[in-house]
Amino acid sequence: MAEITPWYNTRIDCPVCDSKIEYTKIRYKSIKLLKQDTDFCPYYEGENPLFYEAVICPECGYGAHVTSFQSINKYEKARIREMITKRWKKRSFTGHRTLEKALEAFKLVLLNLTDMEAPKSEIAKICLRIAWLYRYRNDSENERKFLEHALKNYMDAYGQEDLSTEGKIDEYTCLFIIGELCKRLNRYDDSIKWFSRLIMLNADPQHKDKIPQRLMETARDLIQEIKDHMAAAKEETN
Numbered sequence: 001m002a003e004i005t006p007w008y009n010t011r012i013d014c015p016v017c018d019s020k021i022e023y024t025k026i027r028y029k030s031i032k033l034l035k036q037d038t039d040f041c042p043y044y045e046g047e048n049p050l051f052y053e054a055v056i057c058p059e060c061g062y063g064a065h066v067t068s069f070q071s072i073n074k075y076e077k078a079r080i081r082e083m084i085t086k087r088w089k090k091r092s093f094t095g096h097r098t099l100e101k102a103l104e105a106f107k108l109v110l111l112n113l114t115d116m117e118a119p120k121s122e123i124a125k126i127c128l129r130i131a132w133l134y135r136y137r138n139d140s141e142n143e144r145k146f147l148e149h150a151l152k153n154y155m156d157a158y159g160q161e162d163l164s165t166e167g168k169i170d171e172y173t174c175l176f177i178i179g180e181l182c183k184r185l186n187r188y189d190d191s192i193k194w195f196s197r198l199i200m201l202n203a204d205p206q207h208k209d210k211i212p213q214r215l216m217e218t219a220r221d222l223i224q225e226i227k228d229h230m231a232a233a234k235e236e237t238n
Ligand SMILES: [Zn+2]
Pocket: 014, 015, 016, 017, 018, 019, 057, 058, 059, 060, 061, 062
């Protein structure tokens, strides 16, 4: 009897070159979510499904997050054919992924998104995941670099995009993640400012029902953490 692997291949049509391609998914029964960091970075027992979220077409080089692979418009397709496919050397990304292979796939997706001038929220989502991959590797320098990129793009997204569109991060989670990333990057005043905007929205009955209350609790905890940290730092310098 063949051994059952935690991963399997599934078929999808590439929207850029129309090839029928395969990409690899993880059997959710084979894994368990152990915990998540405050910026939602997940830790699993068993194979990490995050490694497989970057889907790459082996034929034309188009790549996207698994949840948005099919949502690409005419203009973006033309950009990919021009900027990516012309330089693409055919290669496969199916099968088991190491952390290094996952990084390579995610960086290709980031290149695709930048070349097709994708929405900032989508770019931010990929940058955040690349930062997590570096966190798993204890590479804090590269982690910070990609947290910075994620933060900048989430801020742009918050200012420019309609975040009520389906499939996008909602405005509350976006505010939260901006506050959280500021905190991770030691911008404590900014962090408090962004978390406070979320707390202000929560005081408005029009918004309150839409805000996950766990997000609010975490935001309040994080503000307290920052205040304690700042007070302690002040004490040290006195
Ligand atoms: Zn393709």
